[in-house]
Amino acid sequence: xxxxxxxxxxxxxxxxxxxxxxxxxxxxxxxxxxxxxxxxxxxxxxxxxxxxxxxxxxxxxxxxxxxxxxxxxxxxxxxxxxxxxxxxxxxxxxxxxxxxxxxxxxxxxxxxxxxxxxxxxxxxxxxxxxxxxxxxxxxxxxxxxxxxxxxxxxxxxxxxxxxxxxxxxxxxxxxxxxxxxxxxxxxxxxxxxxxxxxxxxxxxxxxxxxxxxxxxxxxxxxxxxxxxxxxxxxxxxxxxxxxxxxxxxxxxxxxxxxxxxxxxxxxxxxxxxxxxxxxxxxxxxxxxxxxxxxxxxxxxxxxxxxxxxxxxxxxxxxxxxxxxxxxxxxxxxxxxxxxxxxxxxxxxxxxxxxxxxxxxxxxxxxxxxxxxxxxxxxxxxxxxxxxxxxxxxxxxxxxxxxxxxxxxxxxxxxxxxxxxx
DNA sequence: TCTGGGGTCCTAGGACCC
DNA sequence: TCTGGGGTCCTAGGACCC
Numbered sequence: 001x002x003x004x005x006x007x008x009x010x011x012x013x014x015x016x017x018x019x020x021x022x023x024x025x026x027x028x029x030x031x032x033x034x035x036x037x038x039x040x041x042x043x044x045x046x047x048x049x050x051x052x053x054x055x056x057x058x059x060x061x062x063x064x065x066x067x068x069x070x071x072x073x074x075x076x077x078x079x080x081x082x083x084x085x086x087x088x089x090x091x092x093x094x095x096x097x098x099x100x101x102x103x104x105x106x107x108x109x110x111x112x113x114x115x116x117x118x119x120x121x122x123x124x125x126x127x128x129x130x131x132x133x134x135x136x137x138x139x140x141x142x143x144x145x146x147x148x149x150x151x152x153x154x155x156x157x158x159x160x161x162x163x164x165x166x167x168x169x170x171x172x173x174x175x176x177x178x179x180x181x182x183x184x185x186x187x188x189x190x191x192x193x194x195x196x197x198x199x200x201x202x203x204x205x206x207x208x209x210x211x212x213x214x215x216x217x218x219x220x221x222x223x224x225x226x227x228x229x230x231x232x233x234x235x236x237x238x239x240x241x242x243x244x245x246x247x248x249x250x251x252x253x254x255x256x257x258x259x260x261x262x263x264x265x266x267x268x269x270x271x272x273x274x275x276x277x278x279x280x281x282x283x284x285x286x287x288x289x290x291x292x293x294x295x296x297x298x299x300x301x302x303x304x305x306x307x308x309x310x311x312x313x314x315x316x317x318x319x320x321x322x323x324x325x326x327x328x329x330x331x332x333x334x335x336x337x338x339x340x341x342x343x344x345x346x347x348x349x350x351x352x353x354x355x356x357x358x359x360x361x362x363x364x365x366x367x368x369x370x371x372x373x374x375x376x377x378x379x380x381x382x383x384x385x386x387x388x389x390x391x392x393x394x395x396x397x398x399x400x401x402x403x404x405x406x407x408x409x410x411x412x413x414x415x416x417x418x419x420x421x
Numbered sequence: 422t423c424t425g426g427g428g429t430c431c432t433a434g435g436a437c438c439c
Numbered sequence: 440t441c442t443g444g445g446g447t448c449c450t451a452g453g454a455c456c457c
Contacts, residue, residue: 042425049425065424083425110428110457194455225431227455254427303424313450348426 010150010239011119012173015159016099016132018092019143021112022050025091026081026407028141037078041066044260045082045404082403091142098139102132107244115152129169149173152241153234156191157182157209175237182235185209192231197224209235249289249354255280256348259399262301263344266334269298272399273330276349281323282382284351288358290319291351294326296333301345310337313352321357322374323381 018024022040027033037054041047047065048055058076060069072078092111099106103116121128129146136144146169147159154172161181162170172178188198190209200223206212213235220229230240255276263269273296284291297311314329330349 044423044425046424063425067423070423085426112457192455196454225454227431251429252427256426258425301424311451346425350427 009237013155014116014118014146014148015155016114016144016146017159018112020050020052022088023052024142025088037076040081040083044258080405082406084407094140095142098136126169126171133168150237151234151239153191179210182209252350252352253280253284254350257400258346263399266338270334277330280349280351285321289354290321290357292316292319292353294329295350297348298344299346300342308342312336319355
């Protein structure tokens with residue numbers, strides 16, 4: 001008997017996952033990209049973060065640096081795009097709105113996937129999955145794949161298999177049939193089994209998901225972790241991860257970037273951190289939240305000798321959501337970890353220990369009369385939606401954001417909205 | 422020359438307390 | 440001054456996810 005784990009089989013849940021999401025977004029606005037190899041690049045055009053089926057077939061790997069496959073671009077006519085997250089975020093919102101028609105309590109798991117509880121749905125669930133696909137495609141132009149089973153881990157597996165075999169939708173509810181599919185899934189493809197655990201399992205003769213499903217509980221608990229034990233129970237059809245409360249506050253909010261060039265000066269680095277803080281704090285205030293701790297980190301290139309990287313955390317009694325007040329903490333932290341003579345390639349600000357701004361614990365010594373004034377100022381700043389720069393943000397404008405091939409912001413900026421002629 | 426960004430959760434070990 | 444065990448809390452780091 002395991003504390004906290006029941007043995008009840010779960011009700012059906014669907015995982016809807018967009019196919020090659022960023023690439024599909026680009027294709028919606030340029031149908032000529034269909035059937036051609038397309039790749040979307042990360043910030044600074046550093047590496048591949050989305051690949052069309054044709055690009056995968058050319059051997060371009062996820063997160064592979066651009067310079068390693070750049071020579072393939074011309075001969076194969078690969079279309080390359082800088083990431084356009086404003087567009088992808090907007091398209092994601094549209095897809096999720098369609099999914100809510102099918103299940104009001106969807107759980108948005110990432111920008112391109114969501115879980116749909118299907119307990120109330122009667123009839124043929126596989127047909128229902130296909131209906132979801134058609135509707136999403138019709139409303140947004142984004143192709144999706146649907147996996148349905150009794151736990152989120154199995155729904156993930158069903159989705160993976162459906163993508164692999166180009167089925168569009170796969171429904172795994174019968175245990176014997178599910179086992180036959182699981183025998184085909186290598187450990188590394190199971191949700192929750194990463195590189196380390198994959199290698200560990202393979203070295204001990206665990207070659208597929210069915211073997212892991214049948215592994216003894218105490219052995220899993222002892223040699224892997226409680227996380228993996230939950231994964232194993234989920235493979236058996238027993239839910240151990242529930243639908244997450246969407247109204248809950250995030251635990252942390254981060255803004256981090258790699259730089260297009262090395263940054264050495266303290267003031268320049270401070271200016272970059274200030275701009276990261278401004279973005280993170282704006283996102284936090286949008287949730288009506290405040291942070292009780294701030295972390296900053298700075299790193300040199302990990303690919304060069306003489307690496308230096310460091311981080312520091314500052315605690316704020318009572319919490320804060322006011323950018324200048326958070327900035328004062330960031331300045332102190334930078335003094336602690338900055339080392340001259342280093343070419344910094346990456347830095348970031350993380351707002352941590354996030355609480356609701358309305359009922360945050362009060363610091364007895366805080367001057368409450370200033371609160372209302374600060375709040376009004378921040379509201380005014382946020383209304384300007386990022387068009388205001390704090391004085392300390394102005395340094396190093398060229399260090400962030402090389403984007404050579406960005407598509408237009410089709411859905412989020414009026415001047416880019418497609419004209420129908 | 423060129424190598425992403427934003428999260429969550431667990432675990433081990435140290436500090437501290439009784 | 441010496442001795443000990445056990446609990447809790449915090450933090451840094453690791454593993455994993457998309």
